[in-house]
Amino acid sequence: MGIFYEQVEIVNRTSKPLTVRFDGQDMTIPPNYADGGERIKGIHTMVPRDVIPYALNQNVLMGSEQAETPSHFDSLVGFIEPKTKKTRWYHDISYKEQNNEELTRVPLREFLEDDPQVKDIKVRGRKLDASVTMPSGGAFDVRERG
Secondary structure, three states: OOOOEEEEEEEOOOOEEEEEEOOOOEEEEHHHHHOOEEEOOOOOOEEHHHHHHHHHOOOOOOOOOOOOOOOOOOOOOOEEEOOOOOOOHHHHOOOOOOOOOOOOOOOHHHHOOOOOOOOOOOOOOOOOOOOOOOOOOOOOOOOOOO
């Protein structure tokens, strides 16, 4: 990741690898916790200090952002300062697991549950088994002019 003089230790707060993109380069951060939440010893990943805001914003715990103050959210990564070894509010390094039910940074269900037009929020993704059929007479079919 280039030549950077000041390095900080990044902590992956989950049990799965995470990635951070900075300066056009991707870096994989190995997990610092096992599936049960026990800390794995011996894993120390150092990154440049400039990566801190990018890593925090790219690895948000979905559903943890407050709509009124979007700068307050939980992140799946934390940082340990090299000199003081203290953590700050945005440098929390305790175990967190990604909530698979939340699909956005803001918990939309809290805001949309009172809306009478919204019946249920369903999102289809890759993991859902659905058969897709192409409709005939679609916009991209070959047609005769006239």
